[in-house]
Amino acid sequence: MSTQFDVVIVGGGAGGIAVASSLLKRRRSLSIAVIEPSDRVYYQPSWTLVGAGEFDIKKSERRTASVIPAGVEWIKDAVETFDPENNSVITANGNTISYGGLIVAAGLKLNWGAIEGLEETLGQNGVTSNYRFDLAPYTWDLVKALKGGTAVFTQPGMPIKCAGAPQKAVYLSCNTWEQNGALADVKVKFHNAGGVLFGVADFVPVLNSYMDRYSVERNYNSNLVAVNGETQTATFESKDEDGNVNREDVKFDMLHVVPPQISPDFIRNSPLANDTGWMEVDQTTLQSTKANNIFGLGDVMSAPNAKTAAAVRKQAPIVAVNLLQVLDGQAPSCQYDGYGACPLTVEKGKIVMAEFGYGGKLIPTLPLEPKTPRRLNWILKKHIMPPLYWDGMFKGNELFVKPD
Numbered sequence: 435m436s437t438q439f440d441v442v443i444v445g446g447g448a449g450g451i452a453v454a455s456s457l458l459k460r461r462r463s464l465s466i467a468v469i470e471p472s473d474r475v476y477y478q479p480s481w482t483l484v485g486a487g488e489f490d491i492k493k494s495e496r497r498t499a500s501v502i503p504a505g506v507e508w509i510k511d512a513v514e515t516f517d518p519e520n521n522s523v524i525t526a527n528g529n530t531i532s533y534g535g536l537i538v539a540a541g542l543k544l545n546w547g548a549i550e551g552l553e554e555t556l557g558q559n560g561v562t563s564n565y566r567f568d569l570a571p572y573t574w575d576l577v578k579a580l581k582g583g584t585a586v587f588t589q590p591g592m593p594i595k596c597a598g599a600p601q602k603a604v605y606l607s608c609n610t611w612e613q614n615g616a617l618a619d620v621k622v623k624f625h626n627a628g629g630v631l632f633g634v635a636d637f638v639p640v641l642n643s644y645m646d647r648y649s650v651e652r653n654y655n656s657n658l659v660a661v662n663g664e665t666q667t668a669t670f671e672s673k674d675e676d677g678n679v680n681r682e683d684v685k686f687d688m689l690h691v692v693p694p695q696i697s698p699d700f701i702r703n704s705p706l707a708n709d710t711g712w713m714e715v716d717q718t719t720l721q722s723t724k725a726n727n728i729f730g731l732g733d734v735m736s737a738p739n740a741k742t743a744a745a746v747r748k749q750a751p752i753v754a755v756n757l758l759q760v761l762d763g764q765a766p767s768c769q770y771d772g773y774g775a776c777p778l779t780v781e782k783g784k785i786v787m788a789e790f791g792y793g794g795k796l797i798p799t800l801p802l803e804p805k806t807p808r809r810l811n812w813i814l815k816k817h818i819m820p821p822l823y824w825d826g827m828f829k830g831n832e833l834f835v836k837p838d
Contacts, residue, residue, distance in 0.1 A: 442533035446470025449539030449732035455830030456754035485573030486606035555663025582619035583687030598776035608648035740774030785811035
């Protein structure tokens with residue numbers, strides 16, 4: 435195994451593979467290594483559809499070996515720590531890998547253990563989550579079977595990957611119950627640890643209209659802290675105006691949980707992290723604030739953009755160009771505008787395509803009113819975006835995202 439590369443990429447998911455392909459597209463002679471311990475890579479945006487019976491879970495998974503670009507060396511290992519002063523990383527197997535440039539695309543950590551009792555009951559007792567490959571099909575089993583009772587959906591504090599996904603589960607489940615005549619007998623509760631339904635205000639009215647249509651009880655500043663699967667009880671904490679903490683036990687027949695999300699341990703404890711544990715980068719160039727030849731990409735970094743696959747698709751070619759400029763002794767010139775996209779599946783067959791950048795600025799790709807639910811957006815989400823992910827983004831095809 436080689437231990438010296440022009441570029442080392444930490445993470446072999448969407449960001450790592452996409453940026454490797456974008457680099458090779460521009461400079462075929464580069465020696466590149468991707469450090470990734472997992473032998474599977476996933477199309478996670480499809481899991482909300484899996485939880486609604488609209489997508490085959492098996493089609494969301496591929497072998498890592500099958501997506502590594504030709505000419506890139508895959509190091510099946512995990513990074514233990516970083517040594518930016520010596521331009522190297524140390525792996526869990528004790529190897530030191532040196533680089534000219536480093537790209538960190540390590541994703542984030544789903545912190546299931548932060549909710550008392552949750553891990554013991556996931557996948558049983560009516561407790562599920564579309565945020566896990568093995569649980570999204572269980573969501574659909576529960577939705578199909580529920581003909582009455584109480585369904586509870588949760589959303590933790592930000593940041594999380596795909597901030598719209600918690601409520602997508604609400605809309606798609608409610609639409610199923612609406613279609614099969616069960617909605618009137620299902621009491622639906624949405625507990626959001628945040629204070630608003632969606633972070634970009636332009637989309638809140640249409641989303642609220644669907645919450646009203648499905649008669650969803652909305653609870654804000656309400657954070658899930660414990661789950662008792664045997665008694666089917668979820669415990670929430672909320673603060674009143676005086677800062678007093680109130681606890682509430684809520685009985686459920688179905689509970690869809692979105693866990694709190696933090697940076698991976700090896701990032702949080704590294705010299706690349708900021709005070710909150712995320713990899714600190716310049717939000718426009720995505721260059722590390724700790725070392726000029728290091729860049730961040732995707733969910734792991736501190737930039738205040740939506741953590742979505744669409745954001746990664748936009749970021750990958752920008753990081754590729756900027757890193758090559760640094761390797762050539764120049765300053766990075768390409769700028770990231772915070773673009774992210776969240777296809778909000780408000781019902782089966784219709785989606786609100788929320789595309790936005792820093793500060794909530796709307797950045798629609800198509801010349802259509804973005805706040806209108808459309809059948810076209812459903813077709814894009816279900817049928818066009820998966821091949822765009824595997825055969826476009828992963829292979830360095832930069833349609834609509836090629837940087838200036």
